Amino acid sequence: MPLTEQEIAFLKEKAWLIRRNTVKTMLWAGGGHAGGGLSQTDILVALYYHYLKIDPKNPDWEDRDRVILSKGHGGIGFAPILGDLGYFDEEMLKEFNHTGSPFGMHLDMRQVPGVDASTGSLGHGLPIAVGMALGARLKKKSWRVYCIIGDGECHEGSIWEAAMSAAHYKVDNLTAFIDRNKHCIDGPTENIMSLEPLKEKWISFGWHALEIDGHDFAEIGNAIEEALQTSGRPTVIIAHTIKGKGVDYMEDDPAWHYGGIDSDGLEKALESIDRMYGKA
Amino acid sequence: MSTGLTYHTYDTDHMTPAEIYGHVLAELGEEREDIVGLTADLAKSTKIGKFGNKFPERFFNVGIAEQNLFGMAAGLALAGFTPFVSTFAVFASLRAGEQVRTDICYMKLNCKIIATHSGISFGQAGSTHHCNEDLGVMRTFPNMTVIAPADGYETANAVIASLDRPGPVYIRIGRGFEQTVYESADYGFEIGKAVTMHEGSDITVMAIGPCVLHALEAAKRLKEQDISVRVLNMHTIKPIDKEAVFAAVNDTRKIITVEPHNIYGGLGTAVAETITEGGKSCALKRLGLQDEFAIVGYTDDLYSYYKLDDNGIMEAVSDMLGLEVEEDEDWEDEI
Numbered sequence: 001m002p003l004t005e006q007e008i009a010f011l012k013e014k015a016w017l018i019r020r021n022t023v024k025t026m027l028w029a030g031g032g033h034a035g036g037g038l039s040q041t042d043i044l045v046a047l048y049y050h051y052l053k054i055d056p057k058n059p060d061w062e063d064r065d066r067v068i069l070s071k072g073h074g075g076i077g078f079a080p081i082l083g084d085l086g087y088f089d090e091e092m093l094k095e096f097n098h099t100g101s102p103f104g105m106h107l108d109m110r111q112v113p114g115v116d117a118s119t120g121s122l123g124h125g126l127p128i129a130v131g132m133a134l135g136a137r138l139k140k141k142s143w144r145v146y147c148i149i150g151d152g153e154c155h156e157g158s159i160w161e162a163a164m165s166a167a168h169y170k171v172d173n174l175t176a177f178i179d180r181n182k183h184c185i186d187g188p189t190e191n192i193m194s195l196e197p198l199k200e201k202w203i204s205f206g207w208h209a210l211e212i213d214g215h216d217f218a219e220i221g222n223a224i225e226e227a228l229q230t231s232g233r234p235t236v237i238i239a240h241t242i243k244g245k246g247v248d249y250m251e252d253d254p255a256w257h258y259g260g261i262d263s264d265g266l267e268k269a270l271e272s273i274d275r276m277y278g279k280a
Numbered sequence: 281m282s283t284g285l286t287y288h289t290y291d292t293d294h295m296t297p298a299e300i301y302g303h304v305l306a307e308l309g310e311e312r313e314d315i316v317g318l319t320a321d322l323a324k325s326t327k328i329g330k331f332g333n334k335f336p337e338r339f340f341n342v343g344i345a346e347q348n349l350f351g352m353a354a355g356l357a358l359a360g361f362t363p364f365v366s367t368f369a370v371f372a373s374l375r376a377g378e379q380v381r382t383d384i385c386y387m388k389l390n391c392k393i394i395a396t397h398s399g400i401s402f403g404q405a406g407s408t409h410h411c412n413e414d415l416g417v418m419r420t421f422p423n424m425t426v427i428a429p430a431d432g433y434e435t436a437n438a439v440i441a442s443l444d445r446p447g448p449v450y451i452r453i454g455r456g457f458e459q460t461v462y463e464s465a466d467y468g469f470e471i472g473k474a475v476t477m478h479e480g481s482d483i484t485v486m487a488i489g490p491c492v493l494h495a496l497e498a499a500k501r502l503k504e505q506d507i508s509v510r511v512l513n514m515h516t517i518k519p520i521d522k523e524a525v526f527a528a529v530n531d532t533r534k535i536i537t538v539e540p541h542n543i544y545g546g547l548g549t550a551v552a553e554t555i556t557e558g559g560k561s562c563a564l565k566r567l568g569l570q571d572e573f574a575i576v577g578y579t580d581d582l583y584s585y586y587k588l589d590d591n592g593i594m595e596a597v598s599d600m601l602g603l604e605v606e607e608d609e610d611w612e613d614e615i
Contacts, residue, residue, distance in 0.1 A: 062360070109387060117358060118387050121378060127348040128383060131355020131363075138316070138338065139359065158379075161348035169340075 003221035007050060011217045014084075015045045016277040019246045021080035021093070023261065023269040029076065029097035031260035033105065034250050035243035037077030039181035039214070040069075040148060043239055046220045047146055048081050056085045059113040065143050066116040066132055070125020071150030071179060072106040073258075079103055079112065087114035123156025125149065126176065130162050133171035133234075144228075147176045152184030155193050160205065166234045167206025174234040175227040176207075179214065181243040183254045202236045214239025248272040296456030298396050300432040302327030304439050305364055305394075306334045312443065316361045318342065320349045326366035326396045327456075346371045350379035350391075357389035362443065365391065369398035369452050373414035384448050385421040392442045393450045398428075399489060399540025400569070400586070401454030403579035411452075412569045416545020418450045419518045425449045425471060426518040428539075428547075430492035433462040434515060437469035445471060454490060454540075457579065461493045461513075472516045474524035480510035483597055484528035484535045488514055488547050491538040491567075491588050498593040509597060517550055525554040529562040534600050536565045538588055543568040563603055565596055 003011070018041055026032040044067075048054070052065045069078050076096065083090035095101040102111035106120025116132075119125045129147035136143050153159060166174055178198070182189055189195050202209040208230045212219040220239065227235035243257070244250030247269040250259075261269060274280035295303075309315050309331055317339045323329030332339035342349050346367055353363040365372070372380065372395040384391045395414065402409045418426045425445060429435040435453055442449040467475065477492060478499040487495040492513045499509035510532060512524055528535055535555070537548040548566030555562050567587055574582060583589040587596065 066358075117354070118382070121382050123347070124351055124379065124383055127351020127379070128355040128358065130348070131352035131357075132359050133355070134340070134352070135356045135359020135361055138356075138361070158345075158347035158351065161342075161345035162351065165342050165345070165348055165352065168343075 001225065003050070003218055008217045011045055011049055012277060014049045015042055016273065016279065017084065018045055018077070018080050019273045020270055021084070022077045023247060023266060023273070025076055025080055025093050025096050026261050027263065027266045028094045031097070031258060032076035033073040033258050034247065035183065035254070035256045036071060036074050036150060036179065036181065038245045038247065038250070039241035039243045040071070040074045040179045041077055041245065042215050042217060042220060043148060043177050043179065044078060044081055046217055046224065048085060050221070051224050053143065056087045056114065059087055063141060063143055066145045068117045068125040068129045068132070068145065068147045069107070069119055070129070070147050071122065071153055072119030072125070074148065075103070075105055075107040079107060082112065082114040085114070088112065122150065122153040123158035126159050126162035129174055129176070130166045130169070130171060133166070133174040134169055136173055137171065144173045144175065147174065149176055149178050151178055151180045151182065151195060151198070152189050152192070154178065154195055154198065155184070163202065163205040163207065170232050171234050172231045175224065176234065176236045178236060178238045179241050180238050181241045183243050183257065185254070185257050187254055199238055202238070206233060208233050208235040209238065210235065211238045212240065214241035215245060246273045246276050295432060297429065297432040297435040297453045297458055298327040298456045301394055301435050301439055301453065302330030304436045305331040308440070308443060309335050309338065312362065314360065314362045316340070316356050316363050318349055318353050318363055318365045320344055320346050320367050320371065322367050325368070326394070328364065328366035328394070331364070346376040347379050350376045351383050353391050354379070354383035354387065354389055357384070357391045358387070363391045364394060366394045366396065368409060369395035369411035369414045370409060372450075373411060373417040377417055380418075381421045385423045388423045388447050390446060391448050392439070393448070394439065395450065395452045397455045398452040399454060400574045400582045401458070401540065401579055403574070403577050403582045406576050407573040410574055412540070412542040412574070413545065414452055415517050415539070415541050415547065416549070419545065419550065423447050424518065425516070427451045427471065427516050428488040429453060429515055430489060430513050431458060431461040433460065433465040434469060436465050438471070438515065441469065441471050455579070458490045459493055461496065472519045472521060474521040475513040475515065476510065477513050478509060478511035480508040481531060482508040482534070483600060484510040484512060484532045485538060485593060485597065486512045486514045486528070486535060486547065486551055487538040488517065489540050490583070491540060494583070494589045495538055495593050497590040498597065501590065502594060502597060507597065507601065514547055514551070517547055520550045520554055522554050525551055526558050529555055529558060529560050534563045534603070536567060536593065536596050536600060538567040538593055540583070540588060541568050542571055544571055563600060565600055567592065567596055
């Protein structure tokens, strides 16, 4: 069933909050992966505030759906969601990146409640997700696994090893998102090492592949619904996104893959995010 | 056994350590439904296929893709299973080293790695398939337990013991033609506890893997020449048995380590670190690959060439006994 207008309005409200909290966390942390942290926002918001079967009061609930942020550098945009949902006291985000803090740039599942796997090194999340999805099947459990992959991360050979195996094992309880923000650290993906035709690559690896606007909740919702209905093969949703989405001076600029902001920078970022949501 | 396993004694004269591992795992699989098996196109070579044949639904052969192998194992561990993963040592420790470190050790997952073809056991295959680095690599991964069994009985003991040890365990065995040291599995195997194979007071030889048998044979022959050699089977490289090392320093003051591994990073290094931090002086000689890639050849020939066999160990013992080691009863001032 497509998301209703009301549901979309609610998700937008949450996305506004999470984008604001992401840039605030950047200030507290002394810097952060702004670009990827903001391009992934709407995908994670749709999952965490609508689709996932989770219980923040019981992070280890066995029947919960799992999310693996394979692009682990998105931690700065992920932790604010977990904080808002009550997995931990949101105030703790003020310690992000600080010495001895449970929160580093790449979230550690042994330190941060709600994180289903420690990630950071690229190309690791999808193989773990395939194992988890097989685990659900072996245990005859209905929980699903969602894996968020960076587009540059698709340069890693291990992504394709895992892609091959997911199709081979027909793990249709696995859905992958590719945050197709079109940049890696050193520049545009197509200049560094071209990924296109990306959708065709996934199709040829045996996946059901969709391509959507990764900032449009109606499209994200429809794609997730389609993945839920797809049997016999995993689904990959290539979500076209904009790096740094919401902060006008960061958008589509690879220099903001990782960066720091001062209080002026934060002010401007919050104003830009407010404008995006018609709140300024 | 704390697993409640009814353990059968295998005909080890006709079964290799890897074959015994395969049988033991298949047996454990009956009692423990949480065990899953994974390999990367080496089901037959590593013998994990014996488990796979018995429990096909709990067995995953992922093809020739070791990074995915260990990542998937991590995912299955996170889903509540106890994965046993088998491939060649060189692929487990080096090709997929980062996956083992980050996906398994960092998350402290209950994953057991049984790596075969370690050291120079695949002699004729050459250095692409040798692995004289794995102990050094695995030992530096926090949370990892590292074991190098002496024979098939000890492999069985180590595999069973690994099940009840929380967190990751790395067990390295050879290609499969290793001779038997023990006469049964019932000699009191305990992770982290060295086994005294031969008592002696002149010198201590600490060995792992097939070198344990060679050290034992050397000690027996040296006894005929009235040389008293203590032989320790140091099957657990991490955590190393510090007590056994300190006792050897105190009692013999001369130690030789023997391992089918580079002298850097493995048993010899672990023992050297322990001795040094103990604060009491001791003469130490490390037998192993002297920081070189091995020549190609029959495995037995390579053991001889690199002086890891009976003769090599006897020669090293003679050399060391010829050394003048300062005798000092008052060691308090050495710290």
